[in-house]
Amino acid sequence: MKHPLTAALCLALATGWMTEAAAGSRIELPEGPNRDLVYGKCRTCHDLQYVKDSAGLDQYSWGGLLDSMKDFGLKLTDQQRSEILGYLATYLGPNPPPAAPSADQPQMAGGEVDGATVFNEQCSSCHQPNGQGVPANFPPLAGNRDLFSDRLFPAYVLLNGLEGKITVDDHHFDGVMPPFDHLSDAEIAAVINYVRGAWTNAQLADETFAALEASDVANVRAKTMTASEVHAYREAHLD
Amino acid sequence: MTYVLRQPNLSRREFGLLAGTAGLAMGFAPGLTRRALADEAANAAKIIAGKSPDMIVHNAKLGVMETPLALLRKYPHTPKEILFNRLHFPVDGERKWTATTAAPDFKDWTILVDGLVQRSRQVTLADLMTMDQVKRVSVMQCAGNGRSYYAAKSKAPGGQWKHGGMGNIEWEGVPLRPLLDDLKLAASSEAVWLTANGRDDPPEREATDFAKSYHIDDPALDNAILALKMNGEPIPASHGGPVRLIIPGYYGNMNVKYVTNLLLDAAQSPSAFQSKAYRFPNHPVEPGKFTVADYTTSNSRPTYGFQIMSVIFSPLAEDTVKHGTVEIAGVAWNDGTAPITSVEVSTDGGASWRDAMIEKPESPWAWHHWKLPAKLAKGTTDIMCRATDAFGRTQPLDGTARWQPKGYEWNGVDRVTVTVT
Numbered sequence A: 001m002k003h004p005l006t007a008a009l010c011l012a013l014a015t016g017w018m019t020e021a022a023a024g025s026r027i028e029l030p031e032g033p034n035r036d037l038v039y040g041k042c043r044t045c046h047d048l049q050y051v052k053d054s055a056g057l058d059q060y061s062w063g064g065l066l067d068s069m070k071d072f073g074l075k076l077t078d079q080q081r082s083e084i085l086g087y088l089a090t091y092l093g094p095n096p097p098p099a100a101p102s103a104d105q106p107q108m109a110g111g112e113v114d115g116a117t118v119f120n121e122q123c124s125s126c127h128q129p130n131g132q133g134v135p136a137n138f139p140p141l142a143g144n145r146d147l148f149s150d151r152l153f154p155a156y157v158l159l160n161g162l163e164g165k166i167t168v169d170d171h172h173f174d175g176v177m178p179p180f181d182h183l184s185d186a187e188i189a190a191v192i193n194y195v196r197g198a199w200t201n202a203q204l205a206d207e208t209f210a211a212l213e214a215s216d217v218a219n220v221r222a223k224t225m226t227a228s229e230v231h232a233y234r235e236a237h238l239d
Numbered sequence B: 001m002t003y004v005l006r007q008p009n010l011s012r013r014e015f016g017l018l019a020g021t022a023g024l025a026m027g028f029a030p031g032l033t034r035r036a037l038a039d040e041a042a043n044a045a046k047i048i049a050g051k052s053p054d055m056i057v058h059n060a061k062l063g064v065m066e067t068p069l070a071l072l073r074k075y076p077h078t079p080k081e082i083l084f085n086r087l088h089f090p091v092d093g094e095r096k097w098t099a100t101t102a103a104p105d106f107k108d109w110t111i112l113v114d115g116l117v118q119r120s121r122q123v124t125l126a127d128l129m130t131m132d133q134v135k136r137v138s139v140m141q142c143a144g145n146g147r148s149y150y151a152a153k154s155k156a157p158g159g160q161w162k163h164g165g166m167g168n169i170e171w172e173g174v175p176l177r178p179l180l181d182d183l184k185l186a187a188s189s190e191a192v193w194l195t196a197n198g199r200d201d202p203p204e205r206e207a208t209d210f211a212k213s214y215h216i217d218d219p220a221l222d223n224a225i226l227a228l229k230m231n232g233e234p235i236p237a238s239h240g241g242p243v244r245l246i247i248p249g250y251y252g253n254m255n256v257k258y259v260t261n262l263l264l265d266a267a268q269s270p271s272a273f274q275s276k277a278y279r280f281p282n283h284p285v286e287p288g289k290f291t292v293a294d295y296t297t298s299n300s301r302p303t304y305g306f307q308i309m310s311v312i313f314s315p316l317a318e319d320t321v322k323h324g325t326v327e328i329a330g331v332a333w334n335d336g337t338a339p340i341t342s343v344e345v346s347t348d349g350g351a352s353w354r355d356a357m358i359e360k361p362e363s364p365w366a367w368h369h370w371k372l373p374a375k376l377a378k379g380t381t382d383i384m385c386r387a388t389d390a391f392g393r394t395q396p397l398d399g400t401a402r403w404q405p406k407g408y409e410w411n412g413v414d415r416v417t418v419t420v421t
Helices: A004-012 A036-043 A049-053 A059-072 A078-091 A115-127 A153-160 A185-197 A214-221 A228-236 B014-029 B093-098 B126-132 B146-152 B176-184 B219-223
Strands: A167-168 A171-173 B056-059 B064-066 B108-115 B121-124 B134-141 B166-175 B193-198 B211-215 B227-228 B244-247 B259-265 B280-282 B300-302 B309-314 B324-333 B340-346 B368-376 B379-389 B414-420
Touching: A036 A049, A036 A078, A059 A078, A059 B324, A078 A171, A153 A185, A153 A214, A153 A228, A185 A214, A185 B176, B121 B126, B121 B146, B134 B227, B166 B176, B166 B244, B176 B219, B176 B340, B309 B379, B309 B414, B324 B340, B324 B379, B368 B379
Parallel strands: B108 B259
Antiparallel strands: A167 A171, B056 B064, B108 B121, B134 B166, B166 B227, B193 B211, B193 B259, B227 B244, B280 B300, B309 B324, B324 B368, B340 B379, B379 B414
């Protein structure tokens, strides 16, 4: 059931907006519970077009496909496997139900979002559970001073993605990080606050930033930026 | 047909302008800012520099794209701008150098030839350039080409290729077997498997690398070359430059790109790309009884040689066809081990067939051009073509007869429905 305001906005929009297409074009899947987990776990090695183009498979086939991904680097807990398979077999299955708003996530109940959980579900596939990244592929988050160059910078990255050459501690990267704007303002604030305090990162800050609030993220979300523009923003705010 | 997703895309600027304070207010409520986000169209020219924007994209992050047939049919040798592309690891990060049709610049490129040998060798690009070169015109085809057609029985997941995952290429390079002989490796008699590995590596630490293995006695290796040129130019990075192992008649994945290692060993590579992916079941399998996770080295064999195949290039469904005498034309190919003896064409949905005229091909592994003039009346017409070779191999009337969950090696009789005016 769509939020009435969203419906009105979609109606108001007559033209398609062609934003800058990078390697890894933007593909959206039907809304449904645990769709966000698919976004977090299934974009490391390919984009979601394969998933979208495979719509119609039954649970048996999705299950086999999901299990075959282990050899290609996919790591899931049993719980995550079950949740992802549930989403795929339903919303990308032979008889998909109408899209369900993803707003009612268990972690939303009570209003408290666990940043560590968001990190594990959304960030760890690339940046690794220990935050070390993968040389020449994914920058580390552990010990990464970019986290503290500007209070809002990580929110720009999560909402818009980041692409272009960057150097982190003399290590070079030239990758494409997709947007994570499927996450809510509260989730984005929580995961940034988590990463800023994880491992030894708390010792990196020259000044202490106030923790991000959902409202901070909402303000960033209201601005338009491409992944390349975020790169320019990063360059402008480097220490 | 260009793959463009036409849905309204709610950009953040428009969201802010139109939503006003009400929209921003949505952001203040934790968990409620999940907007209906829309797809962004993929542009092939932005994914791989030098590719035509008319390419149909199947996965931007992996540079996977196919050629519309209306474009493919124009050229006897498929230019790099429109040849289909498929990479196994993302085109960004440490593999970003592959995201271009320009030739890569690796002056010190070295191939290590090693394994169960008395003497391991290093062969450089400069070495290869001084050796005698031969040309091989051959079809390059993805094993998944035609996968979308299996959906008539049960959809096979992955890129939904039509017929454009193939092209006809003139490769030029150093013949493989004479090179291996000249290297005087003194390989062990147990070294019965040759494995080729390339420069590309997966982004995940615990993901399999890509490698392909062939039995050393495989006759297809008699025609193999370490190619340095594609259509007369140094091989594009996206197509495996500076050196690509080309085995004419073998599906694309077997033609290892950016070769850095040739290993002679007693066993096949444990790469999952050899032991689990790119394999075809030895016996018929059914949906609901066999998934992509069920492949083993015992129940399947690698997608080595091309299944015999033919495709109608003209007329295509999108062409304007005037009633009267129309030239039906297309191409056929197989693995090159037996000559193609006929291409039969039907213009009445399979009720009757006539032999098309086949041009002498440039090589056993190249496109065989065929054509047949036919009288077409006004209305809708189903045109079909079916190739057969001297070994008795032919195409099934219903290609889904060879259904398997990976959707490889499609070779069903081609069928085009045209409107004749």
